Amino acid sequence: MYAGKKGLGRYSFWLMLAPALLPYLVFKIYPFFNSILLSFYNWNGVPGSPKIWVGLSNYAKFLYQPPFSTMFWRALSHNVIVFGLLLIWSTGLGTLLAWFLTQVRKGGGFYKGIIFMPNTISIAVTGFLWSLLLNPQFGAVNALLRKVGLDALAMPWLGDSKLALPTVIAVNVWHGLGFPVLIALAAMLSVPKDVLEAAEVDGANRFTQFWKITFPIILPNLINLMALNFSGAFGLFEIVFVMQGAEAGPFYSTDLIGTLFYRTAFGGMGATASGMGLGAALAVVTFLIVIPVSLIATRIQRRYSVEV
Amino acid sequence: MRRHRTLAAVILALSLLVTACGGSKSTPTPTTPSTTEPSAQKPVEKTPATVTVWSWRTQDEALWKKLQEKMDANNEKITIEFRGIKSTEFDSVLKTAMSGGDGPDLFTARGGAGTKTYAEAKQIVPLDSLDLKGFDKGILEQASFEGKVYAVPFAVQTETFFYNKKIFDANGLKEPQTWDELMKTMETLKSKGITPLAVGGKDGYALCLMVDTIGATFLGDQWASDAIAGKTNYADAKFVDVLTKINNLQKYAQKDFIGTAQRDARTLFATGQTAMIIDGIWAVNTYYLKTDPNIQLGSFLAPPAKAGDPVRLYPYVDGGYAVNAASKVKEAAMRVAGYTATDEFAQLYADLFAEIPGNKNVKFDAAKQPMLAKAVEQKNAVGLKTLFRIRSPFDSGTPDISTSLGANLQGMLSNKQTPEQTAQALQKDLASWYPAFKK
Numbered sequence: 001m002y003a004g005k006k007g008l009g010r011y012s013f014w015l016m017l018a019p020a021l022l023p024y025l026v027f028k029i030y031p032f033f034n035s036i037l038l039s040f041y042n043w044n045g046v047p048g049s050p051k052i053w054v055g056l057s058n059y060a061k062f063l064y065q066p067p068f069s070t071m072f073w074r075a076l077s078h079n080v081i082v083f084g085l086l087l088i089w090s091t092g093l094g095t096l097l098a099w100f101l102t103q104v105r106k107g108g109g110f111y112k113g114i115i116f117m118p119n120t121i122s123i124a125v126t127g128f129l130w131s132l133l134l135n136p137q138f139g140a141v142n143a144l145l146r147k148v149g150l151d152a153l154a155m156p157w158l159g160d161s162k163l164a165l166p167t168v169i170a171v172n173v174w175h176g177l178g179f180p181v182l183i184a185l186a187a188m189l190s191v192p193k194d195v196l197e198a199a200e201v202d203g204a205n206r207f208t209q210f211w212k213i214t215f216p217i218i219l220p221n222l223i224n225l226m227a228l229n230f231s232g233a234f235g236l237f238e239i240v241f242v243m244q245g246a247e248a249g250p251f252y253s254t255d256l257i258g259t260l261f262y263r264t265a266f267g268g269m270g271a272t273a274s275g276m277g278l279g280a281a282l283a284v285v286t287f288l289i290v291i292p293v294s295l296i297a298t299r300i301q302r303r304y305s306v307e308v
Numbered sequence: 309m310r311r312h313r314t315l316a317a318v319i320l321a322l323s324l325l326v327t328a329c330g331g332s333k334s335t336p337t338p339t340t341p342s343t344t345e346p347s348a349q350k351p352v353e354k355t356p357a358t359v360t361v362w363s364w365r366t367q368d369e370a371l372w373k374k375l376q377e378k379m380d381a382n383n384e385k386i387t388i389e390f391r392g393i394k395s396t397e398f399d400s401v402l403k404t405a406m407s408g409g410d411g412p413d414l415f416t417a418r419g420g421a422g423t424k425t426y427a428e429a430k431q432i433v434p435l436d437s438l439d440l441k442g443f444d445k446g447i448l449e450q451a452s453f454e455g456k457v458y459a460v461p462f463a464v465q466t467e468t469f470f471y472n473k474k475i476f477d478a479n480g481l482k483e484p485q486t487w488d489e490l491m492k493t494m495e496t497l498k499s500k501g502i503t504p505l506a507v508g509g510k511d512g513y514a515l516c517l518m519v520d521t522i523g524a525t526f527l528g529d530q531w532a533s534d535a536i537a538g539k540t541n542y543a544d545a546k547f548v549d550v551l552t553k554i555n556n557l558q559k560y561a562q563k564d565f566i567g568t569a570q571r572d573a574r575t576l577f578a579t580g581q582t583a584m585i586i587d588g589i590w591a592v593n594t595y596y597l598k599t600d601p602n603i604q605l606g607s608f609l610a611p612p613a614k615a616g617d618p619v620r621l622y623p624y625v626d627g628g629y630a631v632n633a634a635s636k637v638k639e640a641a642m643r644v645a646g647y648t649a650t651d652e653f654a655q656l657y658a659d660l661f662a663e664i665p666g667n668k669n670v671k672f673d674a675a676k677q678p679m680l681a682k683a684v685e686q687k688n689a690v691g692l693k694t695l696f697r698i699r700s701p702f703d704s705g706t707p708d709i710s711t712s713l714g715a716n717l718q719g720m721l722s723n724k725q726t727p728e729q730t731a732q733a734l735q736k737d738l739a740s741w742y743p744a745f746k747k
Contacts, residue, residue, distance in 0.1 A: 045403055046403060046425045046426060047403065047407030047429065048430060048431050049425060049428055065740070067707060067736060067740050135567075135568075135569075135572060136563070136568060137564070137572060138572065138575075156564035156566055158510060159510045159564060159568065160566065161718070244510075245511065247512045247715055249511070249715060250509070250510060250566060251722065251724060263707075264706055266399075
């Protein structure tokens, strides 16, 4: 009704928007553009110290000037590996578990509870707990392996540069597995029973039923999960920080964009240096990678959605 | 018309709200100190003032209470308001407060580059007027900028080899006098089935402690000065030799040491499962004695190549008290800073925390705190004056020396790169920003 008014009155809807818009502008839009601006400067973050305009040099450093470029590409490749691991372990294993849950006749709720339980613990506690369990000297995991005669498998899980990243991601998946299971399960339960029963009557085995009927129907949900895996993989920080520290050791083997950003912007261990501009440039680059892929994922998901 | 008025009113209200959020500045409220009667001897007029003190050492509350009593007794009319902030959050909280003009009057500034950045930004004031005779030049250096001292160093950390006396005695071993003797000691222990050395290989910083300790003796002041001036660098044979020595120590470390965190390495040592560890002095009270109050500890510095050659210790300043340039009670804050520079404060600090204060005129009871007494003695006698790792100029850029060195040592100790390659990788990282290394 205000839209038709003449004069200033017709802008009064801004007033109604203000309570929501202002915090959004102040806490989202402003910092976002501010960090883009910051990425063109050299600044250590201490108020009063000089901000020096360096143009695109912060970006150049990360893209092709060692040692920053080495760190950046290494971290990025780790993020891609994490994405791959999440696809298999989180979405893949999650779907499989969800399917098993649809097949069990008794105790489904109990299993669901077990799978979802780690989700209720904070990620920091999870990381700490598993660091203890995986400790090569006193940890329960290696003690157990030695007890059952698998001495060869008792390894320095978090200290070996080949094992560290998969191990940390496994812990992360353990913590978050309940979510993909829940999503996949809900999708599977939405598959019409009569279709499945008709298929069974026609002689389709369980695998064929899953592959030809259930899978195509739940595919949009799985694509959704994959998109979440993607943003999850590129936004990952906490678990590595808790288990391997900001240096993302050993020998940078668990270094992700997130930990690299933290070290760059806020300074590494014991260091007093911090490069806010460099960090901001890194954040912008990451943003430029993640957003297009997320948009593509949304498009793909729309294409595969099925009317049930 | 009426709508306009509402619009105007709401905008006004919003703008008030915004300014209220953004511009609040807490003015220190002058409160009268709990009075001991003004002493008759000196009726100087002092305006009562409240000095806010921020520190990442949350345990310091007791210290400031004691100082408050002391200042009250001297009728300083200053009320100290202490606020401890978690160490990991301290720097960002301080930065935010300082840029909002809400910073404390006095705060703990990190040693080395931490103090320098604030000094360079003119956020803290030089402490020319204070009596700093109790401090060594090398220590003050770590709290200075352009030749002026900007913070009163409150704690110094040292690093050393610690050993378990019981294990040494049982195997007829003595503190090694040369590097070869150290190797023989390691070999003897190993041949008897005792793990000689606990190494926290999972923590880069723990590996850096090995470089500090061994490098102190084998590099010395001259090398550090040369590196700072760009006359030598980390790819130099001397530094490679230090790395090689560390690399050779790995066969004496516990199994899977590369996956062991330093706190677990400390547990191994404190529970007698290894004979030695390279660690900071702060671990004595916070870890070893807490794990086993009866542990018989001994310590020695990295032994030199030849008997009689000098041994050196790596002492670094944890932090210092700095006075905020924007403080409204700068004169009072300065007086508080003056108290922290006294021998008396240093002794109070030492007694309360069993840590080494910046001021050298302090005594530890050798019977009660043998490790500390020895560390203070070593610091004053053979402490490095110029540093090459933590608190050195190589600490103040990105990537900093500690992060790069820690990671590259992990690469070396998992046999992914040789000591030479490790040294070169470190040099390359530093050369990307350190002016004297840039060519």
